[in-house]
Amino acid sequence: MILTITNIKRAGSEQIESVTVEHGLIKGWNLPAEGEVIDGQGGTLAPALVELHAHLREPGQTEKEDLASGLAAAAAGGYGTVVCMPNTRPVIDDPATVRALIEKAEGLGFARLKPAAALTRGQKGEALAELSYLKEAGAAMFTDDGLTNEDARVLRLGLEYAGSLGMVVSVHAEDATLRAGGVMNEGPVSEALGLPGNPAAAEAARVARDLEILAGLREQGRSARLHIQHLSTARALDLVREAKARGLPVSCEVCPHHLDLTDEALRSFDAVYKVAPPLRTRADADHLLQGLLDGSVDCLATDHAPHTRAEKERDLLEAPSGIAYIELAFPLMWTRFGERLGLEQLLDLMTAGPCRVMGWPEPSLDAGAPADLVVLDLHTERAVNPAEFKSKAKFTPWQGQTLRGWPLLTVVGGRVAYWRG
Structure with missing residues (x-):
């Protein structure tokens, strides 16, 4: 499986880049888009x-x-x-x-x-x-x-x-x-x-x-x-x-x-x-x-x-x-x-x-490293809504509170495990 995530920033950088994942590993950065292409919405990529x-x-x-x-x-x-x-x-x-x-x-x-x-x-x-x-x-x-x-x-x-x-x-x-x-x-x-x-x-x-x-x-x-x-x-x-x-x-x-x-x-x-x-x-x-x-x-x-x-x-x-x-x-x-x-x-x-x-x-974001990745939206604020939880426990002390830093995409072993898009 090949996956390309575009429109992302590496943690610690403000430069917009893309990363390509193949066979569960990071193939490289800023390569021509291949396979499934996902827009990272300007989020921050981290392990x-x-x-x-x-x-x-x-x-x-x-x-x-x-x-x-x-x-x-x-x-x-x-x-x-x-x-x-x-x-x-x-x-x-x-x-x-x-x-x-x-x-x-x-x-x-x-x-x-x-x-x-x-x-x-x-x-x-x-x-x-x-x-x-x-x-x-x-x-x-x-x-x-x-x-x-x-x-x-x-x-x-x-x-x-x-x-x-x-x-x-x-x-x-x-x-x-x-x-x-x-x-x-x-x-x-x-x-x-x-x-x-x-x-x-x-x-x-x-x-x-x-x-x-x-x-x-x-x-x-x-x-x-x-x-x-x-x-x-x-x-x-x-x-x-x-x-x-x-x-x-x-x-x-x-x-x-x-x-x-x-x-x-x-x-x-x-x-x-x-x-x-x-x-x-x-x-x-x-x-x-x-x-x-x-x-x-x-x-x-x-x-x-x-x-x-x-x-x-x-x-x-x-x-x-x-x-x-x-x-x-x-x-x-x-x-x-x-x-x-x-x-x-x-x-x-x-x-x-x-x-x-x-x-x-x-973990690493270098080419050749395992493709366990998360794209984080560090800026958009969202209220906590337990009804949206994947967990069966749909209640929380933080219900209704506004937080930022929400994951947009999680990749595990090169495959999409979660995609808010």
Whole structure:
């Protein structure tokens, strides 16, 4: 297949150009138009975004999301590659399931799927899953995401074994005993609302423990690599900074919702704002943003977590945690923080940054590079309309808000995965 995208600008340039794609690779720039020709409408061409943390709910919870809706939503958000989490029903902890998901996703024609597999059998935290076979089947990383690896010895064994395979272990760092029944950030707002709080110490204490486990393995010459999901507190980020200064092989991600929203939103008693870890204070959010600016944070991830509307209409004590917004992540970040971050750094956090975490080749727009591309309209403002979402979760905290930076076209492996035109 040959595809030519005309009337585009490369990220960082104002010159109008065209790019030709053939057999899944970038053939070259400003060549005579061949094959299917798409007008890029003056948009900015960049490598397709990479998502390391999304919940696509298949198998077993397809009333919330499935591969087709979730990967279509990802492509509409400008993502070319998505790592899906294993907390499905059944849990993704066997090689056959990994292979089946990859095969099904390949036939859909949307974003590329790289399933994460459970670190432990059934995500029970008791015995390691068959990590080597899961890697052979195509698992991208190991994680008991959503569960917090309470048994430190099992996590240590998992880090050591995964490290020997050259694989990353990703953790939801939260002390379950400190979190207890907390449904929002513990602080003045939770006290005023009379709701059980989840203290910042729950995250920091678990991050500290996991980093010490990593340090011990490093002292023994082990090649373990730890990735900490969705940091939400200033203290936890400082612990990661200190660990990196010590040379520990640790990386971390931050989610846009933890930058843009705070626990003040829970005054509405609307469970659309209930997430895990919870929305924190403005001081925490500002500290996380500084971590993006100074390079302490390795990448952005959405933790796209769809639920049914009926589930999210329950009260805050009963509703599940999670926000689904993979289609809005880049426009939200560009609108709210583009001025401070700049386009180059924001794109790095959403493309090359995730690849560095995983040890994958960094994306490129050079001839010969894989044709995973996105064309972004950085200037036109559009109101958020959940009815247009590809995701099954057609509701959002940002409904009606005006954002810019919307993807116009997403190309994955040389084929069109999304085209707003």
